[in-house]
Amino acid sequence: MKNQALRSPMMTVLALLCSFFSYFTTSAQTLTPRYVNIASNIQGFYESLPVGYGSGNETYPLLIFVHGMGEMGDGSPGQLPKVLANGVPKLIKEGKFPQSFTVDGQTHKFIVLAPQMKNSSVVDVTLNMLIDYAIANYRVNPNRIYATGLSLGGGFVWKLGGTKLESAKRLAAIVPMCGAATYSVNTAKNIGTANLPVWAFHNQGDPTVSINTTNNWVNGVNLTATNPKAKTTIFPVGGHDCWSKASDPNYRENGKNMYEWMLSYSRGAATTPNVAPTVSAGSAVSLVLPSNAVQLAGSATDPDGSIASYAWTKVSGPSSFSISNAAINNPTVSGLVSGTYVFRLTVTDNRGATAYSDVTVNVASPASAPNPPSTTAKYIKVSVFGGSNSYSNGEWNNWNIGAGASTNVTSANLKYSDATTSSVKASISHSTAVGDNGSGYGGGMAPAEVLRYSSYSNMTSRTLTITGLTPSKKYDIELYAGRNSNPDNTTTFNSGSSDQSVVTYNNKTVKAVFANLTPSSSGVIVITLKRSKLYTYLNGFTITEGGGTTTASTTGRAAATAASLEVYPNPLTDRAMVKLNNDYTGSFTVSITNQAGSVVKQVTLNKAAKGLSQQYVSLGSLPKGTYVLTAKTNDSEESTIIVKN
Amino acid sequence: MKKISFLLLAGTIFLASCQKQNDELFQQQEVAAAGTTAQFSSWRSVNFSSSSTGKGAAATGQINDPAIDSAVVAGGMVLVFSKESNAVNTLPFTQASGVEWSYEIKNGGIQLSATDSKALGSLSGIEFSYAIVSSAKIASLEEKGTSADDLINLDYSSASALLAGK
Numbered sequence A: 001m002k003n004q005a006l007r008s009p010m011m012t013v014l015a016l017l018c019s020f021f022s023y024f025t026t027s028a029q030t031l032t033p034r035y036v037n038i039a040s041n042i043q044g045f046y047e048s049l050p051v052g053y054g055s056g057n058e059t060y061p062l063l064i065f066v067h068g069m070g071e072m073g074d075g076s077p078g079q080l081p082k083v084l085a086n087g088v089p090k091l092i093k094e095g096k097f098p099q100s101f102t103v104d105g106q107t108h109k110f111i112v113l114a115p116q117m118k119n120s121s122v123v124d125v126t127l128n129m130l131i132d133y134a135i136a137n138y139r140v141n142p143n144r145i146y147a148t149g150l151s152l153g154g155g156f157v158w159k160l161g162g163t164k165l166e167s168a169k170r171l172a173a174i175v176p177m178c179g180a181a182t183y184s185v186n187t188a189k190n191i192g193t194a195n196l197p198v199w200a201f202h203n204q205g206d207p208t209v210s211i212n213t214t215n216n217w218v219n220g221v222n223l224t225a226t227n228p229k230a231k232t233t234i235f236p237v238g239g240h241d242c243w244s245k246a247s248d249p250n251y252r253e254n255g256k257n258m259y260e261w262m263l264s265y266s267r268g269a270a271t272t273p274n275v276a277p278t279v280s281a282g283s284a285v286s287l288v289l290p291s292n293a294v295q296l297a298g299s300a301t302d303p304d305g306s307i308a309s310y311a312w313t314k315v316s317g318p319s320s321f322s323i324s325n326a327a328i329n330n331p332t333v334s335g336l337v338s339g340t341y342v343f344r345l346t347v348t349d350n351r352g353a354t355a356y357s358d359v360t361v362n363v364a365s366p367a368s369a370p371n372p373p374s375t376t377a378k379y380i381k382v383s384v385f386g387g388s389n390s391y392s393n394g395e396w397n398n399w400n401i402g403a404g405a406s407t408n409v410t411s412a413n414l415k416y417s418d419a420t421t422s423s424v425k426a427s428i429s430h431s432t433a434v435g436d437n438g439s440g441y442g443g444g445m446a447p448a449e450v451l452r453y454s455s456y457s458n459m460t461s462r463t464l465t466i467t468g469l470t471p472s473k474k475y476d477i478e479l480y481a482g483r484n485s486n487p488d489n490t491t492t493f494n495s496g497s498s499d500q501s502v503v504t505y506n507n508k509t510v511k512a513v514f515a516n517l518t519p520s521s522s523g524v525i526v527i528t529l530k531r532s533k534l535y536t537y538l539n540g541f542t543i544t545e546g547g548g549t550t551t552a553s554t555t556g557r558a559a560a561t562a563a564s565l566e567v568y569p570n571p572l573t574d575r576a577m578v579k580l581n582n583d584y585t586g587s588f589t590v591s592i593t594n595q596a597g598s599v600v601k602q603v604t605l606n607k608a609a610k611g612l613s614q615q616y617v618s619l620g621s622l623p624k625g626t627y628v629l630t631a632k633t634n635d636s637e638e639s640t641i642i643v644k645n
Numbered sequence B: 001m002k003k004i005s006f007l008l009l010a011g012t013i014f015l016a017s018c019q020k021q022n023d024e025l026f027q028q029q030e031v032a033a034a035g036t037t038a039q040f041s042s043w044r045s046v047n048f049s050s051s052s053t054g055k056g057a058a059a060t061g062q063i064n065d066p067a068i069d070s071a072v073v074a075g076g077m078v079l080v081f082s083k084e085s086n087a088v089n090t091l092p093f094t095q096a097s098g099v100e101w102s103y104e105i106k107n108g109g110i111q112l113s114a115t116d117s118k119a120l121g122s123l124s125g126i127e128f129s130y131a132i133v134s135s136a137k138i139a140s141l142e143e144k145g146t147s148a149d150d151l152i153n154l155d156y157s158s159a160s161a162l163l164a165g166k
Helices: A002-007 A009-026 A080-085 A087-093 A123-137 A152-162 A165-170 A185-193 A211-221 A258-263 B002-034 B070-075 B135-143 B148-152 B156-164
Strands: A032-034 A042-048 A060-066 A101-103 A106-108 A111-117 A140-150 A173-177 A199-205 A231-238 A278-280 A285-288 A299-301 A307-316 A332-334 A339-349 A354-364 A378-385 A396-400 A425-428 A433-436 A453-457 A461-467 A475-480 A490-495 A498-503 A512-517 A525-531 A536-538 A540-545 A565-568 A575-582 A586-593 A599-607 A611-618 A625-632 A637-644 B048-053 B056-064 B077-084 B087-090 B100-106 B109-116 B127-133
Touching: A042 A080, A042 A087, A042 A123, A060 A087, A060 A123, A060 A152, A060 A258, A080 A087, A080 A111, A087 A111, A087 A140, A101 A258, A111 A123, A123 A140, A123 A152, A123 A165, A140 A152, A140 A258, A152 A165, A152 A173, A152 A185, A165 A185, A173 A258, A185 A211, A199 A211, A199 A258, A211 A231, A278 A339, A278 A354, A299 A307, A378 A453, A461 A536, A475 A525, A490 A512, A490 A536, A498 A512, A525 A536, A565 A625, A575 A625, A575 B148, A599 A611, A599 B100, A599 B109, A611 B070, A611 B077, B070 B100, B070 B135, B077 B100, B077 B109, B077 B148, B077 B156, B087 B156, B127 B135, B127 B156, B135 B148
Parallel strands: A060 A111, A060 A140, A140 A173, A173 A199, A199 A231, A285 A354, A378 A396
Antiparallel strands: A032 A042, A042 A111, A101 A106, A278 A299, A307 A339, A339 A354, A378 A540, A425 A461, A433 A453, A453 A536, A461 A525, A475 A512, A475 A540, A490 A498, A490 A525, A565 A575, A575 A611, A586 A599, A586 A625, A611 B100, A625 A637, B048 B056, B056 B109, B077 B087, B077 B127, B100 B109
């Protein structure tokens, strides 16, 4: 029989054809390397098409798989094969990836694309570009786009899923496996808002990526997700590799493996009428010159979609103004002059409906004073002093209130920092004792001169009364409260209706600032100190006699000339743009102070011209945390809080 | 044999045409993603003037470009890159040798600054390139998911792809 078949050419051809079709109807999906420039960090990917993909009209679910850190590369023939090491590509390579999945009676076959990521730059954008490419070049069912990834790639999947709301709505489901990405409130919110189905995996004892990462993401998503809630599977084991089990088609929960679970979700085409977005341009703003800039606080939501664009325009008002970025919700308007501006925020949703809201910005000239305001602020700097040796810095008053003064102690006339005598005196109502912080308790934001000695009192409240002030002038007062022991004692300073609290334990960075205070008709300002636990503290204070020309914040010292300091971006990971808008030219320092009050970085920069300039500095060497960035010129100092991620 | 050669040639042409199509497709996508208002300079050398301070050595160099106008300073951004012996870095950064690079953007140009707590070596072999990113461009990128932090930390190749469609 065998010999007869071999002797018959027709039989031989038939046998070969049978073998051919048998192979292609039973073999698993295959992988094909594609060296395509998708974006700067995706130069190549593996393509795996469904068996029988052919040239018909049928569309297929798309599954994007993103590898871990160890498989990163430039997508070249030499590096792309690293992608095959784990997860879905490995399953396909080993013939363990099912040809099809049947969910709810419907059979699906995946188009799988497994890109090789070159770096972590803008991964959500570039992975969306890969999806764009897939839609343009393969027969992708746009309602069934899924993404999964492991470790760093799992983190990329979180970012792809939610960095933009549009992206979250584009995907039908995601499966991050021990995803390594810093939790982002907004990204999680987008995923939840879009009700993007999430199934996250992690090992309980993962030593590489903390299980808290996945827990934070899932909890964050579920703050807004309604249907379905994000689900988590925590394997009760150690090790980083949760993906081998999670991506195994034989691992099922509730009868579905992760692929069948993904396929149980799809995005449907919108059929309901588009509802216009709601928009708020924010509350009315009032400024008094020289303050001439404000950050607008617009916001918008779209009940049935997302906000596609923001556009700020001026409706009315003086011609002098500029907008930092008219296409975001919260730009800064600057260069304002006296008058009333109306700015309009127009938003457009993802389906073209628009809505707008107006906000009024009133800019007033400084109120005229009986005495013309001083063009140069004058300072009275007072250090509480309790030791045997006073400070030699001539700018400072050494106010020796004695040790254990239990009744009012009043200073002599205080001098200005330029050594001229003032009529100002200070009086403290009570001091249990004066504590010595030690000579090593150096200054951060607060001046070093005030930090060594601290008056403390066990009274529920006490008062600092400043007399001899000029009723027609404005004053800024900074107060310092550092103490090198006794944790959790908070001193709350009060002036009028304003309270400012300073946690005094080992605190060298935060001070209380009251701006533009007006003395009573008898030239008195009273500051009340209230305790949270056992004590209130006072190391010293600075009075700025500015005649209403000063500006101040809770973290910035009032300066002789109005200045504007802005740091962008904030939070930041490495580089920062420090924007300064003042008339200063010359060298100045930018100091970074940590929460313990230590200056951890200081750079000297040069401001070449008056007006606005951008200074770029690298802060990549700082550990993650919250810092105070201070820009200090010869005659001014301004600070702002920055967060280093 | 001739037939085989012909088939190989035809196949090569077909594949090359597919690749070309794909390249054009992605270039269009990237330009569309980035908008049209970024300007990317060529590499250029800069003359530095050095000074010695009490805290070490410093040098400053100037790049004049009228395209860096008040609108850019107010709401835009300028990314600066250095190239030395084919090592390309994004400014500002600190070299392994301790030289700290920073820069200022002001109306009309860029002022580069290098400081070192000890002494500065020769800066003549370093070339610089920069990308002027308008506020509209930043907005366009933000809309497409590129955060401010992503943007200011782009390396040269990523910036080229994202901003210039290179």
